[in-house]
Amino acid sequence: MGRDAGHFHPSGDACVQHCVRVRGLRIARINYRFTRPVRGSLVHAIxxxxxxxxxxxxxxxxxxxxxxxxxxxxxxxxxxxxxxxxxxxxxxxxxxxxxxxxxxxxxxxxxxxxxxxxxxxxxxxxxxxxxxxxxxxxxxxxxxxxxxxxxxxxxxxxxxxxxxxxxxxxxxxxxxxxxxxxxxxxxxxxxxxxxxxxxxxxxxxxxxxxxxxxxxxxxxxxxxxxxxxxxxxxxxxxxxxxxxxxxxxxxxxxxxxxxxxxxxxxxxxxxxxxxxxxxxxxxxxxxxxxxxxxxxxxxxxxxxxxxxxxxxxxxxxxxxxxxxxPTTSNPALPGNLRLSTASLAPAGTGEFGWAKERLRVLSADTPAQAVREYEQMRTKAPLDDAQQYGLALAR
Structure with a gap:
């Protein structure tokens, strides 16, 4: 996260903008404006x-x-x-x-x-x-x-x-x-x-x-x-x-x-x-x-x-x-997987593997990018069930 520096307007009005950024995008701004210096303030002492x-x-x-x-x-x-x-x-x-x-x-x-x-x-x-x-x-x-x-x-x-x-x-x-x-x-x-x-x-x-x-x-x-x-x-x-x-x-x-x-x-x-x-x-x-x-x-x-x-x-x-x-049964997941927190299974098996591949697709810039990622994976080893699901979701 970064911050914008203060800006001083040519008109003489001082405006300090405090902006919070996340990866280059401004997400919050607080403006402090002073129309004229206050006697005895730091403005006169600069x-x-x-x-x-x-x-x-x-x-x-x-x-x-x-x-x-x-x-x-x-x-x-x-x-x-x-x-x-x-x-x-x-x-x-x-x-x-x-x-x-x-x-x-x-x-x-x-x-x-x-x-x-x-x-x-x-x-x-x-x-x-x-x-x-x-x-x-x-x-x-x-x-x-x-x-x-x-x-x-x-x-x-x-x-x-x-x-x-x-x-x-x-x-x-x-x-x-x-x-x-x-x-x-x-x-x-x-x-x-x-x-x-x-x-x-x-x-x-x-x-x-x-x-x-x-x-x-x-x-x-x-x-x-x-x-x-x-x-x-x-x-x-x-x-x-x-x-x-x-x-x-x-x-x-x-x-x-x-x-x-x-x-x-x-x-x-x-x-x-x-x-x-x-x-x-x-x-x-x-x-x-x-x-x-x-x-x-x-x-x-x-x-x-x-x-x-x-x-x-x-x-x-x-x-x-x-x-x-607590566990729930979610019919929207492939195979009616049970979403629980019991998770000692490695990636590619259990709910973590399915969640990971769904996340891979939804976080890709485009579906085509996700497809290319799966094609590259397939050159190293056959895709497991969760990865096959991700590829189908991307297509």
């Missing part, structure tokens, strides 16, 4: 030196970006004394999450399909029921994007890209990612990230601005160099503090998410398994125009240490749970 004007603009951009960036990052921490709930109350969090989903749907990013929605909800709610906060409301939805990614936002709204499901070889791997994102919600990582960014950014920004003004007062080229050094140092400090907090969140979400995964009856080894799959994908696509790090790895970096810790943790757990997941 210096004429171009470097200082640049510095102020950069500082404003960082101040806006950090709180929203924090929600995409991520030992159970006790909630005693936490002030995260003071940032937004539960009703406001739910409203924000609903608005995010509505905007994504408005721009055509959401994949609305009753069968796929029922499958994803069954997996997600089974995990949620076995989380640390089983009464927490969750909304799970699919995005058409073929990039490997998933994210949690305020109000328990969790998005999963089509690309992530297509990269998985069994449902347990998808469940491991959902369990991780659920942990971000139950541990208030989003709220705590926003709160921390708000708390840290103002003092650092003021210190940066003060250092720049002191440097500029001395004049000369060395002053410009000193100003840029102060600006860079301040930005680096803010990003480093954010990265440190992110690492803590990710480690906690891995641990809590794996516990949820195991309690819900999924294979806890699936988390390390999917990490290894992603790592192999990156290695296979290194070099040339094909090289691109999956979006999921931008905010969830995978290291050897993280994989080994996941494997070690999984070795102490057993899959299986007494939780009875």
């Amino acid at each position: 210096p004429s030196h171009p470097l200082l004007r640049f510095a102020l603009a950069a500082l404003a951009t960082v101040a806006i970006a950090l709180p929203l960036n924090a929600q995409n990052r991520g030992t159970k921490l006790p909630d005693i004394g936490s002030s995260a709930g003071q940032v937004l109350n539960p009703a406001q969090q739910s409203q924000y999450g609903a608005m995010t989903l509505a905007q994504l749907r408005h721009y055509g990013y959401v994949l609305d399909d009753p069968l796929l929605e029922q499958w994803l909800q069954s997996v997600g709610h089974r995990l949620a029921a076995n989380s640390d906060k089983p009464k927490q409301a969750f909304t799970f939805f699919l995005l058409k994007d073929r990039q490997i990614n998933a994210f949690a936002t305020l109000g328990g709204y969790i998005a999963t890209n089509a690309g992530l499901v297509l990269a998985a070889t069994r449902e347990d791997q998808v469940a491991s990612v959902l369990g991780h994102e659920i942990a971000h919600v139950t541990q208030d990582h989003v709220l705590r990230g926003v709160e921390r960014a708000q708390r840290d950014s103002v003092p650092i920004l003021l210190a940066m601005l003060g250092a720049i003004m002191v440097a500029q007062s001395s004049g000369g080229n060395s002053a410009d160099d000193a100003s840029m050094a102060a600006l860079s140092a301040g930005q680096a400090l803010m990003y480093q503090r954010q990265i440190d907090y992110t690492r803590d969140n990710e480690a906690e979400a891995d641990r809590i998410g794996m516990q949820t995964l195991s309690r819900a009856g999924y294979d806890p080894k699936a988390m390390a398994e999917f990490f290894t799959t992603l790592q192999s994908w990156v290695r296979a696509n290194q070099g040339g125009e094909r090289e691109r790090t999956p979006d999921y790895l931008q905010t969830h970096p995978i290291t050897v240490t993280r994989i080994s810790e996941a494997k070690e943790r999984a070795s102490t757990m057993q899959s299986g749970s007494s939780f009875a997941a």
Whole structure:
């Protein structure tokens, strides 16, 4: 997600537009307009030196970006004394999450399909029921994007890209990612990230601005160099503090998410398994125009240490749970398949295989693209029943 910078109109009116983007599309806009400077305000204090004007603009951009960036990052921490709930109350969090989903749907990013929605909800709610906060409301939805990614936002709204499901070889791997994102919600990582960014950014920004003004007062080229050094140092400090907090969140979400995964009856080894799959994908696509790090790895970096810790943790757990997941019989699925959350079957068998191939077709740019994908698969091995269903659906 990115943001548009502020714009200042030639008429003298200042208009700052804060725009949230998803893969290049603007999905939300908040305008702040000031028709004239207020006496004693910062507008009168803005210096004429171009470097200082640049510095102020950069500082404003960082101040806006950090709180929203924090929600995409991520030992159970006790909630005693936490002030995260003071940032937004539960009703406001739910409203924000609903608005995010509505905007994504408005721009055509959401994949609305009753069968796929029922499958994803069954997996997600089974995990949620076995989380640390089983009464927490969750909304799970699919995005058409073929990039490997998933994210949690305020109000328990969790998005999963089509690309992530297509990269998985069994449902347990998808469940491991959902369990991780659920942990971000139950541990208030989003709220705590926003709160921390708000708390840290103002003092650092003021210190940066003060250092720049002191440097500029001395004049000369060395002053410009000193100003840029102060600006860079301040930005680096803010990003480093954010990265440190992110690492803590990710480690906690891995641990809590794996516990949820195991309690819900999924294979806890699936988390390390999917990490290894992603790592192999990156290695296979290194070099040339094909090289691109999956979006999921931008905010969830995978290291050897993280994989080994996941494997070690999984070795102490057993899959299986007494939780009875609700099941339904859906006549719209081939063979009247039962949609349940019992999902230890590999891709291509059971409901996961059918859901995956349906998703492959519905997330393709065109039906012809999906047909070409199946034809390419057929050159490597005969298509299984689920893949045959996908090919028929694409045609």
